[in-house]
Amino acid sequence: MKIPRLLLFVIIVVISYGIFKAPGILLNQPIPSSLIVMYMFFAVVTTLLWITSTEKDMQGLVGPIKTMIQDPTKKTLRNIVFVIVPLVAGGITYTQLKPSYEAPVELRSIHPAPPSTVKAFGKTFNLATLVNPYRKLEKEDPAKFTQLVKEGGEVYFKNCFYCHGDKLDGKGHYAHGFNPLPLAFTDIGTIAQLQESFVFWRISTGGPGLPKEAAPWVSAMPVWENFITEDEVWKVILFLYNYTGYAPRSWEK
Amino acid sequence: MRLSSIVVKKNLLLKMGFTVALFFFVSLFAFQFLESTKFFPIGVDTVYAAEQAVTAEKPAGAEAKPDAKKEEYQPAPKLTEKDYPQVKGINGRIMAWLVAQLHLWFAAFVLAVPILVFIVEIIGMATKDKRYDKMAYEFIKVSLTAYSITAVFGGLLLFTLVIFYPDFMRYMANIFSPTMLAYAFLFFAESACLYIYYYGWHAMEEGTAKWVHLTIGWMLNIIGTVLMFLANAWVSFMMSPHGVDAAGVFEGNIWHAIHNHLWNPLNLHRTVANVAYGGSIIGAYAAYKFLSARNTEEKAHYDWMGYTANFIAICGLLPLPFAGYWLIAEIYAYSQQMGITLMGGVFAWLFIIQAVLIGALFLSVNYYLWCGMERSKGAERYTKYIKYIAFVIVACFLVWFTPHTLIMTPGELKALGGPYHKYLGPLGIMPAKNTAVNIMLIFTFLSFLLYRRCNKIATVSWAPIGNAIQAAIFVAAIINICILGIYYGYFTNTVLKVGSSVPQVASTLFVIISCMIIDVFMFKGAKEVAPLQWGKIPDRSQYALFILAVSFTWLMGLMGFIRSAIRQHWHVYTVFRDNSPDAFTPTIGYATKVVSIGVIIFMAIVIFIFWLAHISGKKNVSQGAHH
Structure with missing residues (x-):
C-alpha cells in the first residue's frame, strides 16, 4: 500500500527529529539545538524536493491541503487547522524570543591563527620552520625517545593535568571552573590537526600570547615559559602526542 | 536598406565606440599613473624616503653603496593612517570591496560564456544541428551587455583603488606595470574578437567562414583566459608574495612575481568555477525565458537551453571541490x-555557510534532473530510486556542514x-568532509545517469553485463572512498591524511569517466521508449535553476572575501602592511551583509540584462513579422 504523500512527509519529519534527538536521550551526547535546526531544515527541504520531483507525488502532497482549504465539507477540519497552525507558530516564536537568564551563546573557534614568529625563552622562533628537536629520535633512537616521553609525562602531571585531566580529555580537577573548558587532547580535532610548532607556541606563551587579530580569544592558559624550560615544553609535546596516539601535522612522512 | 540591419549596425557602432572610448580613457589614466610611479617616487614610502634623505646627508664614503636594486625598486612603504585619502561620506574599503566583487562576478560570467559558446558552436558544427548554433548565439547575446558592464566596473575599480589606496597601487604598479599594460592591450584585443565573433555570427555561418568564426572564438577564449591569469597573478602575489625580499623590494624578475605559490591553484580554481558559474547564469536566463514563454515552441527551446546550461554547470561543478581543495591545501x-x-580560526564559520550553499547547489542540480525525468514517460522505471539518492545526498550534506566547533548554549555545554x-x-x-563530498558527487552523477537513460532501453546484447560493471564500479569506489576517508583520515599521520584525498578524488573521477564511457556505448542505437518532450517540465523546476545561479553568486562573494581577507592586516602578506583605518577583520555578520548587498546589486543588473535581451528579441520578432 502506498502511504499518502502528506502523511509520509509528516512521518519522515518526525522520524528525522527523533534521530537527531536520540544521541542526547540515549547516549548522553546531545546535538546542539543550533545544529538540529540546520539538520531539520535540510531534512525537510530534501524530503519536499524528493516528493515534489514527480507530478503525481506533488499532487499527493498538496492535494489534501487544497481539498482541506477549498472543500466546503471540510469546514470543521479547516477551522481546527487554522487555529492550531498559528498557535504552534506563535508558541515557537515565543519560546525562541522569551528572555532567559542563560548566558548568550559564544561563537568561538578552536584554533587561533599563529603568528609567523614567536618570542619566548628570550629567543625568536620562526613558526613556519620550527620543529621539535626530539622528534627525529623517534626513529633514530627509540629508547632515548621513550625516556623523553616519560620525562614529558612527568612535566605534564606536575603542571598540566590539573586542568587538562589525567586522561588528557580536558576534564581535570579545575576544568569546570573555566569557560571555555580546557582543551581535550584526545579529541581528533585538536592537537592531531596541528604542527608541533603551533603547540609549542600555545604552551610557551599561553592565553596572553594569543594574537590580537581575530580577537577575542578567551583563555586561562598560563604563560608556561615563566614556569618550565624550553626543553620541558618539547618533551611534554612528545608526551601529548604519544599518549593520545596522534601524529603531529607535518609535511613529511 | 532594411531597417533591422540599420539598427544592428548602429548598435554595433555604438557599442564599439563605447568600448574603445572606455579603453582609451582607462589606458590614459593608467599611463598617467604608471608614469607617476616611475618618475615621482617620493611619497611612496615616507619612512624609506626619510631614510634616504638621512643617508644623503651623510658624507660620501661613510656608508657602503646602496644595493643596486634598491635604486631601481623601493621597499614596501610603511604607511600611516594619513597616507590613505578619505572621501567624505564614502567608505573606501567597502567601495573597493563591492566594486571589485561586482567586477569579478561580471568578469567570471563574460569569460565563461565564450567558453560555453565555443563548445556549443563546435557541437553544432559537428552534429549539423542548427539548434546548437541558435543557442550559442543567444548565449553570446546575453553576455554582450554584461561585457560592457564588466568594463565599467573594471574602470571604476581602478579609480577606486587609485583614489583610496594610491601608495598600494604605486607599489603594485612598480612590480607589475608590464603586465598591467599587457592587460589593457589584451582587453582591447578581447573586445575586438568579441564584437567580430558576435556581429559576424550570421555572416560567417557557412563553409570556410565558419572555421574563421570558430578561430575568432578560440582567440577570444585564449585572450580572456590570459587576462584572467594576469589579474590572478596580482591577487595571488598579494597573498603569497614572490620575487621580492622580506622588505618588499622587487628583485627584478617579473616572472617570479607572477609565478608565485598560489598563482596556478588560483588559475585552475577560477577557470573551472567560471565554467560552472557561466552555466548557472545562462541556466537562470533560460528559466526566466521558460517561465515567460507564451507558446509550446518557445517553452521547448528554453527548456532545452536550461537543460544544456545546467549540464555545463554540473560539468564545472563536479571537479570544482577538488580544485578548491588544492587551493586551500x-x-x-x-x-x-x-x-x-x-x-580553524575566525573564517571557519564562513566555511560553514559555504558548505550550506554548496549543499544547496547540489540539491538544486539534483532536483532539476529529477524533475527533468517528467519529460519522458519512460522515466517511471527510475523515479523509485530518487528517494535513495535524496537520502544519501542529504546524509552526506549533513556531514559536510557539521562544524568543527559546535555552537552551544551554556546549558548544552553543561549537559555535554x-x-x-x-x-x-x-x-x-576534513576527512569526513572529503568523504561526504565525494559520495555526494557520485550520487549526483547517478542522478544524471538515470536521467540520461529515462527515455531509452539499451539494445546491445551485453547490456546486463554493462549495468553490472557500472554497479560494481559505483560500489567499489564508494567503499574505497570510505576506507581512505576513515582509515587514512583518522588513524594515520597528516601527510597520509591530506594525501588520501587524491585517491578519493581519483575514485570519483574514475566512476564518472568509466561509467560515462560504458553508458555511451551501451545506449548507442538504443530503443526509444517514449520520446523526450522538451517543455514538459514543471515550472517549479525552473526555480532550481534560479537557486543555482544565486547560490553560485553568493558563494563566490563569500569565498572571494575569505580569500582576500585572510591576508588580514596586510596589503601584501608579511611584506606590505595595511595601516588604513579600515584594516580590521570584519565580523561574520558585517562581511555577509556586504557580500549580500553585492549579490542583490549584481542580480538586479543581471535581471536588467535579461530584460534587455528579452526586449531586443521582441523587437526582432515584430520586425520579422513586419517584413
Missing part, C-alpha cells in the same frame, strides 16, 4: 597562519560535559 602549505585562520562531541567531533574535520 596550497594556502596551508604556504602559511600555517593563513591555513589555520581559514579552516565540554565543547567536544563524541560523535559529531570526528565529522568536523
Whole structure:
C-alpha cells in the first residue's frame, strides 16, 4: 500500500527529529539545538524536493491541503487547522524570543591563527620552520625517545593535568571552573590537526600570547615559559602526542 | 536598406565606440599613473624616503653603496593612517570591496560564456544541428551587455583603488606595470574578437567562414583566459608574495612575481568555477525565458537551453571541490597562519555557510534532473530510486556542514560535559568532509545517469553485463572512498591524511569517466521508449535553476572575501602592511551583509540584462513579422 504523500512527509519529519534527538536521550551526547535546526531544515527541504520531483507525488502532497482549504465539507477540519497552525507558530516564536537568564551563546573557534614568529625563552622562533628537536629520535633512537616521553609525562602531571585531566580529555580537577573548558587532547580535532610548532607556541606563551587579530580569544592558559624550560615544553609535546596516539601535522612522512 | 540591419549596425557602432572610448580613457589614466610611479617616487614610502634623505646627508664614503636594486625598486612603504585619502561620506574599503566583487562576478560570467559558446558552436558544427548554433548565439547575446558592464566596473575599480589606496597601487604598479599594460592591450584585443565573433555570427555561418568564426572564438577564449591569469597573478602575489625580499623590494624578475605559490591553484580554481558559474547564469536566463514563454515552441527551446546550461554547470561543478581543495591545501602549505585562520580560526564559520550553499547547489542540480525525468514517460522505471539518492545526498550534506566547533548554549555545554562531541567531533574535520563530498558527487552523477537513460532501453546484447560493471564500479569506489576517508583520515599521520584525498578524488573521477564511457556505448542505437518532450517540465523546476545561479553568486562573494581577507592586516602578506583605518577583520555578520548587498546589486543588473535581451528579441520578432 502506498502511504499518502502528506502523511509520509509528516512521518519522515518526525522520524528525522527523533534521530537527531536520540544521541542526547540515549547516549548522553546531545546535538546542539543550533545544529538540529540546520539538520531539520535540510531534512525537510530534501524530503519536499524528493516528493515534489514527480507530478503525481506533488499532487499527493498538496492535494489534501487544497481539498482541506477549498472543500466546503471540510469546514470543521479547516477551522481546527487554522487555529492550531498559528498557535504552534506563535508558541515557537515565543519560546525562541522569551528572555532567559542563560548566558548568550559564544561563537568561538578552536584554533587561533599563529603568528609567523614567536618570542619566548628570550629567543625568536620562526613558526613556519620550527620543529621539535626530539622528534627525529623517534626513529633514530627509540629508547632515548621513550625516556623523553616519560620525562614529558612527568612535566605534564606536575603542571598540566590539573586542568587538562589525567586522561588528557580536558576534564581535570579545575576544568569546570573555566569557560571555555580546557582543551581535550584526545579529541581528533585538536592537537592531531596541528604542527608541533603551533603547540609549542600555545604552551610557551599561553592565553596572553594569543594574537590580537581575530580577537577575542578567551583563555586561562598560563604563560608556561615563566614556569618550565624550553626543553620541558618539547618533551611534554612528545608526551601529548604519544599518549593520545596522534601524529603531529607535518609535511613529511 | 532594411531597417533591422540599420539598427544592428548602429548598435554595433555604438557599442564599439563605447568600448574603445572606455579603453582609451582607462589606458590614459593608467599611463598617467604608471608614469607617476616611475618618475615621482617620493611619497611612496615616507619612512624609506626619510631614510634616504638621512643617508644623503651623510658624507660620501661613510656608508657602503646602496644595493643596486634598491635604486631601481623601493621597499614596501610603511604607511600611516594619513597616507590613505578619505572621501567624505564614502567608505573606501567597502567601495573597493563591492566594486571589485561586482567586477569579478561580471568578469567570471563574460569569460565563461565564450567558453560555453565555443563548445556549443563546435557541437553544432559537428552534429549539423542548427539548434546548437541558435543557442550559442543567444548565449553570446546575453553576455554582450554584461561585457560592457564588466568594463565599467573594471574602470571604476581602478579609480577606486587609485583614489583610496594610491601608495598600494604605486607599489603594485612598480612590480607589475608590464603586465598591467599587457592587460589593457589584451582587453582591447578581447573586445575586438568579441564584437567580430558576435556581429559576424550570421555572416560567417557557412563553409570556410565558419572555421574563421570558430578561430575568432578560440582567440577570444585564449585572450580572456590570459587576462584572467594576469589579474590572478596580482591577487595571488598579494597573498603569497614572490620575487621580492622580506622588505618588499622587487628583485627584478617579473616572472617570479607572477609565478608565485598560489598563482596556478588560483588559475585552475577560477577557470573551472567560471565554467560552472557561466552555466548557472545562462541556466537562470533560460528559466526566466521558460517561465515567460507564451507558446509550446518557445517553452521547448528554453527548456532545452536550461537543460544544456545546467549540464555545463554540473560539468564545472563536479571537479570544482577538488580544485578548491588544492587551493586551500596550497594556502596551508604556504602559511600555517593563513591555513589555520581559514579552516580553524575566525573564517571557519564562513566555511560553514559555504558548505550550506554548496549543499544547496547540489540539491538544486539534483532536483532539476529529477524533475527533468517528467519529460519522458519512460522515466517511471527510475523515479523509485530518487528517494535513495535524496537520502544519501542529504546524509552526506549533513556531514559536510557539521562544524568543527559546535555552537552551544551554556546549558548544552553543561549537559555535554565540554565543547567536544563524541560523535559529531570526528565529522568536523576534513576527512569526513572529503568523504561526504565525494559520495555526494557520485550520487549526483547517478542522478544524471538515470536521467540520461529515462527515455531509452539499451539494445546491445551485453547490456546486463554493462549495468553490472557500472554497479560494481559505483560500489567499489564508494567503499574505497570510505576506507581512505576513515582509515587514512583518522588513524594515520597528516601527510597520509591530506594525501588520501587524491585517491578519493581519483575514485570519483574514475566512476564518472568509466561509467560515462560504458553508458555511451551501451545506449548507442538504443530503443526509444517514449520520446523526450522538451517543455514538459514543471515550472517549479525552473526555480532550481534560479537557486543555482544565486547560490553560485553568493558563494563566490563569500569565498572571494575569505580569500582576500585572510591576508588580514596586510596589503601584501608579511611584506606590505595595511595601516588604513579600515584594516580590521570584519565580523561574520558585517562581511555577509556586504557580500549580500553585492549579490542583490549584481542580480538586479543581471535581471536588467535579461530584460534587455528579452526586449531586443521582441523587437526582432515584430520586425520579422513586419517584413
